[in-house]
Amino acid sequence: MCTQETFRALDAFEARSDDVLLASYPKCGSNWILHIVSELIFAVSKKKYACPEFPVLECGDAEKYQRMKLFPSPRILTTHLHYDKLPQSIFKNKAKILVIFRNPKDTAVSFFHFHNDVPDIPSYASWDEFFRQFIKGQVSWGSYFDFAINWNKHIDDENVKFILYEDLKENLVVGIKQISEFLGFSLTDEQIETISTQSTFLAMRANSQETHGAIGPFLFRKGEVGDWKRLFNETQNQEMDERFKECLAGTSLGDKLKYEAYCLA
Ligand SMILES: Nc1ncnc2c1ncn2[C@@H]1O[C@H](COP(=O)(O)OS(=O)(=O)O)[C@@H](OP(=O)(O)O)[C@H]1O
Numbered sequence: 399m400c401t402q403e404t405f406r407a408l409d410a411f412e413a414r415s416d417d418v419l420l421a422s423y424p425k426c427g428s429n430w431i432l433h434i435v436s437e438l439i440f441a442v443s444k445k446k447y448a449c450p451e452f453p454v455l456e457c458g459d460a461e462k463y464q465r466m467k468l469f470p471s472p473r474i475l476t477t478h479l480h481y482d483k484l485p486q487s488i489f490k491n492k493a494k495i496l497v498i499f500r501n502p503k504d505t506a507v508s509f510f511h512f513h514n515d516v517p518d519i520p521s522y523a524s525w526d527e528f529f530r531q532f533i534k535g536q537v538s539w540g541s542y543f544d545f546a547i548n549w550n551k552h553i554d555d556e557n558v559k560f561i562l563y564e565d566l567k568e569n570l571v572v573g574i575k576q577i578s579e580f581l582g583f584s585l586t587d588e589q590i591e592t593i594s595t596q597s598t599f600l601a602m603r604a605n606s607q608e609t610h611g612a613i614g615p616f617l618f619r620k621g622e623v624g625d626w627k628r629l630f631n632e633t634q635n636q637e638m639d640e641r642f643k644e645c646l647a648g649t650s651l652g653d654k655l656k657y658e659a660y661c662l663a
Pocket residue numbers: 422423424425426427428429430504507508509511597598599600602617618619620621622625
């Protein structure tokens with residue numbers, strides 16, 4: 399899905415100031431935010447947002463970026479690339495960036511199920527095997543913690559807004575309002591309510607075959623906070639807690655992730 403040619407071509411990708419980039423480690427909720435931002439754009443422009451390309455910026459053939467030059471604005475781009483691998487034009491041209499984070503334990507569990515549920519991607523022998531690789535950062539798109547450490551340095555950057563999956567679960571209306579304000583949109587409370595109703599897990603899962611094809615039900619699997627409790631054993635909990643402490647405790651992002659609330663049993 400990410401060839402060397404595509405990566406080389408990506409370096410020359412020309413971002414626009416009205417592009418919206420959704421940056422996240424895999425399984426942190428990028429399809430959720432993509433849906434919300436698409437609906438916000440629809441509410442303000444009355445034009446259904448349709449992306450003719452697979453939305454993940456780094457996936458696809460090397461000619462993809464040429465074709466993308468023809469897309470009307472605003473374009474929504476998603477990426478799982480680490481900060482230092484993003485094309486420079488995103489920063490130079492001041493595209494808006496939403497960075498989506500989710501607690502590392504639920505992220506790992508979601509990632510494991512995705513690998514083992516979806517027929518066309520490699521599966522792991524067991525959860526224990528996946529956990530070992532996840533902690534070492536030897537999974538697709540690398541280490542969750544490296545991704546987080548890099549983004550933590552940019553949490554206060556202009557044109558960047560961090561969103562927490564768990565905050566959205568707690569209060570979707572407030573979350574959508576914040577995203578809308580960050581993007582400079584002005585919507586009524588009623589419009590925000592409508593988008594919120596269409597963006598719940600149940601609503602998105604019910605539509606998932608239509609919106610995402612056969613992969614839909616795997617992508618919209620459970621949508622819960624705390625699912626990690628079913629898979630993590632005591633040693634794995636300790637290992638993840640240690641890693642969090644080493645990498646993120648006391649940082650701005652570490653505080654924002656509310657690890658105590660969401661990751662301690
Ligand atoms: N509306 C809504 N509400 C709550 N949770 C939601 C929603 N939409 C997607 N999800 C959950 O997000 C997880 C998938 O993350 P991504 O979309 O980032 O996956 S991917 O990396 O692009 O494959 C995956 O998490 P798990 O269910 O825990 O596996 C999805 O269910």
